[in-house]
Amino acid sequence: MRRIAHLDMDAFYASVELLRYPQLKGLPVVIGGGRRREDDMLARLRQVHPDYAWSDNNLDEIPLDFFPRISGYTGRGVITTATYAARKFGVGSAMGVMKAAKLCPDAILLPVDFDQYRHYSQRFKALITEIAPLMENRGVDEVFIDFTHVPGGQREGGRVLARLIQKAIFDDTGLTCSVGVAPNKLLAKMASEFNKPNGISIVTEDDLVNLIWPLPCRKVNGIGPKAEAKLATHDIHTIGDLAQRERMWLIENFGKSYGAWLHEASHGQDARPIETESEPVSISRETTFERDLHAVHDREALSAIFTRLCAQVAADLQRKGYVGKTIGIKLRYDTFQSVTRDQTLADHTHNAQQIREAGGQCLKRVDLQRRLRLLGVRVGSLMKLEDWQAQGLSAQETPIQPYTASLFGDEPPQT
Ligand SMILES: [Mg+2]
Numbered sequence: 265m266r267r268i269a270h271l272d273m274d275a276f277y278a279s280v281e282l283l284r285y286p287q288l289k290g291l292p293v294v295i296g297g298g299r300r301r302e303d304d305m306l307a308r309l310r311q312v313h314p315d316y317a318w319s320d321n322n323l324d325e326i327p328l329d330f331f332p333r334i335s336g337y338t339g340r341g342v343i344t345t346a347t348y349a350a351r352k353f354g355v356g357s358a359m360g361v362m363k364a365a366k367l368c369p370d371a372i373l374l375p376v377d378f379d380q381y382r383h384y385s386q387r388f389k390a391l392i393t394e395i396a397p398l399m400e401n402r403g404v405d406e407v408f409i410d411f412t413h414v415p416g417g418q419r420e421g422g423r424v425l426a427r428l429i430q431k432a433i434f435d436d437t438g439l440t441c442s443v444g445v446a447p448n449k450l451l452a453k454m455a456s457e458f459n460k461p462n463g464i465s466i467v468t469e470d471d472l473v474n475l476i477w478p479l480p481c482r483k484v485n486g487i488g489p490k491a492e493a494k495l496a497t498h499d500i501h502t503i504g505d506l507a508q509r510e511r512m513w514l515i516e517n518f519g520k521s522y523g524a525w526l527h528e529a530s531h532g533q534d535a536r537p538i539e540t541e542s543e544p545v546s547i548s549r550e551t552t553f554e555r556d557l558h559a560v561h562d563r564e565a566l567s568a569i570f571t572r573l574c575a576q577v578a579a580d581l582q583r584k585g586y587v588g589k590t591i592g593i594k595l596r597y598d599t600f601q602s603v604t605r606d607q608t609l610a611d612h613t614h615n616a617q618q619i620r621e622a623g624g625q626c627l628k629r630v631d632l633q634r635r636l637r638l639l640g641v642r643v644g645s646l647m648k649l650e651d652w653q654a655q656g657l658s659a660q661e662t663p664i665q666p667y668t669a670s671l672f673g674d675e676p677p678q679t
Pocket of ligand 1: 272273274275276405406
């Protein structure tokens with residue numbers, strides 16, 4: 265019997281911040297509004313309490329009144345995560361920080377520290393794959409896991425294994441998660457919401473009518489606000505309402521593939537496999553020239569090739585849904601000797617101009633007096649685009665600078 269688990273970390277970003285500041289446990293805390301600058305908090309602490317030796321080791325001693333309150337926030341930032349204490353006030357993810365301030369002015373506002381969340385993300389995922397190797401990444405804080413053939417994966421419908429994984433994650437990180445185990449990904453994803461936080465839900469095919477059909481259509485991953493609104497015009501509000509409609513009627517009204525999918529989903533059917541495809545470490549493009557090129561004499565040709573490679577890598581990143589932070593170049597000389605250089609940006613990017621600009625900086629650090637036979641551009645330190653966007657940073661906060669510097673020898677114009 266197929267048993268698929270969906271594991272979702274509870275209020276992940278906020279929970280990671282509570283590991284750093286345990287004195288905030290039980291308080292309304294929201295994460296968002298901006299990015300954490302290294303030692304920002306410590307710098308302010310040293311100003312206010314100069315006689316105390318503040319460091320990363322005594323952050324738990326920061327007095328509560330020192331933490332910034334949401335009420336003082338003015339800006340257009342968005343909340344990425346709220347603790348359960350804050351959710352009681354109606355504050356939630358994707359809400360504007362200023363709107364949240366009206367609902368819960370005393371909430372503590374902490375900036376986003378994605379490096380820290382990513383660290384814990386890798387840690388909890390490593391713990392899972394030690395126990396159950398077939399895991400599919402769904403983002404920084406959730407995964408699907410195939411329990412079917414894992415020893416003990418069928419016991420109590422998957423509850424025993426789910427409990428074991430929960431315990432392994434909590435013992436190692438201090439973080440809690442919620443797990444839903446079901447016959448497929450579609451139902452597992454819904455089930456993990458049933459007992460949040462720190463819960464386990466077991467769903468079998470027999471539970472379809474009692475547990476799934478009463479839920480609003482929106483709970484199906486794949487039915488968004490638009491489809492929900494259109495379904496509502498046909499008086500379809502719950503998954504059960506949807507299941508009552510004929511497959512042909514759904515196809516006529518929602519198209520061949522989406523209509524058929526709606527029918528299957530409403531009956532709890534989903535054959536999608538767990539996709540364990542490992543994530544790429546880097547994305548790169550390189551080209552070997554038809555004839556060796558010289559950095560000075562063939563500057564225009566090289567510059568055009570370099571620009572094209574950067575555009576191709578940027579397009580690859582965008583198509584595959586990644587952004588990267590480390591931009592690298594690779595050269596091979598006519599002697600077949602290769603050199604690489606890289607540069608790490610302040611923020612991730614999938615922008616061709618930014619990649620070209622950073623690559624151009626790298627080119628200044630190699631010998632360009634020799635003939636070249638190969639040129640390559642590589643973007644590493646990848647992050648899923650959706651995770652990057654989930655940091656809640658508006659485009660305004662990560663301005664894209666127009667490209668000005670020229671390549672292969674010229675200095676950028678002074679501004
Ligand atoms: Mg979560």
